[in-house]
Amino acid sequence: xxxxxxxxxxxxxxxxxxxxxxxxxxxxxxxxxxxxxxxxxxxxxxxxxxxxxxxxxxxxxxxxxxxxxxxxxxxxxxxxxxxxxxxxxxxxxxxxxxxxxxxxxxxxxxxxxxxxxxxxxxxxxxxxxxxxxxxxxxxxxxxxxxxxxxxxxxxxxxxxxxxxxxxxxxxxxxxxxxxxxxxxxxxxxxxxxxxxxxxxxxxxxxxxxxxxxxxxxxxxxxxxxxxxxxxxxxxxxxxxxxxxxxxxxxxxxxxxxxxxxxxxxxxxxxxxxxxxxxxxxxxxxxxx
Numbered sequence: 184x185x186x187x188x189x190x191x192x193x194x195x196x197x198x199x200x201x202x203x204x205x206x207x208x209x210x211x212x213x214x215x216x217x218x219x220x221x222x223x224x225x226x227x228x229x230x231x232x233x234x235x236x237x238x239x240x241x242x243x244x245x246x247x248x249x250x251x252x253x254x255x256x257x258x259x260x261x262x263x264x265x266x267x268x269x270x271x272x273x274x275x276x277x278x279x280x281x282x283x284x285x286x287x288x289x290x291x292x293x294x295x296x297x298x299x300x301x302x303x304x305x306x307x308x309x310x311x312x313x314x315x316x317x318x319x320x321x322x323x324x325x326x327x328x329x330x331x332x333x334x335x336x337x338x339x340x341x342x343x344x345x346x347x348x349x350x351x352x353x354x355x356x357x358x359x360x361x362x363x364x365x366x367x368x369x370x371x372x373x374x375x376x377x378x379x380x381x382x383x384x385x386x387x388x389x390x391x392x393x394x395x396x397x398x399x400x401x402x403x404x405x406x407x408x409x410x411x412x413x414x415x416x417x418x419x420x421x422x423x424x425x426x427x428x429x430x431x432x433x434x435x436x437x438x439x440x441x442x443x444x445x446x447x448x449x450x451x452x453x454x455x456x457x458x459x460x461x462x463x464x465x466x467x468x469x470x471x
Contacts, residue, residue, distance in 0.1 A: 193238035266294030295339030345369035353442035391432035
């Protein structure tokens with residue numbers, strides 16, 4: 184099976200595949216619920232959940248292997264309470280390959296802060312969401328089954344942009360004043376900016392570089408823990424493009440810049456660098 188995951192909107196033609204996936208994954212996750220994955224519970228999934236929620240599927244080699252349902256919640260008085268993951272299921276045979284994480288981060292990229300409920304007895308799911316930065320907020324008994332449910336929440340990830348600039352296989356990185364850790368050039372958005380506009384501005388402010396937004400092309404997105412932000416998640420969009428022959432001039436809060444090889448980047452840079460380096464190695468742009 185291909186290792187590439189495609190996340191797309193659910194289509195009516197996916198109903199049988201999505202219902203079968205849900206049934207098998209739910210039985211595995213909730214063996215303590217009598218009749219799980221079938222009967223009335225299956226009917227509700229087919230006729231209610233797959234109709235009312237905003238649903239997305241993960242697909243590999245043309246086969247539906249993951250299902251994500253997003254609900255827009257309110258407190259009963261019309262006050263918005265944020266986006267809720269109404270359901271997230273991955274086919275048992277492909278669990279552990281990162282598909283569930285990709286679906287969670289997809290939901291976060293669409294809605295920011297997230298909340299969900301998980302059965303107390305589903306220890307594997309609780310560990311999974313804990314690794315992704317969700318924390319417990321409340322508990323209640325499920326009205327249908329009587330089993331305890333745990334409400335988990337995660338704040339919106341920090342959204343940033345970064346520039347991938349390599350010279351002879353070495354990655355350009357910057358260090359801010361008073362900090363020993365190096366980061367990729369870039370930073371956060373300002374109100375009203377597109378990602379490319381934000382990065383163009385940041386490169387001018389940090390390194391005195393003129394990199395027009397139109398010359399930047401998105402390479403990939405990194406999801407990780409934001410360095411020094413108490414476990415908050417990071418959504419970092421990485422770009423390539425712009426001039427190759429550059430002469431950076433550190434400005435604003437930048438103390439210095441450097442070009443690092445694979446080992447130096449992993450030893451001296453923020454955690455998200457490891458994912459960036461792995462991607463660049465896979466693309467043949469950095470050496471093993």
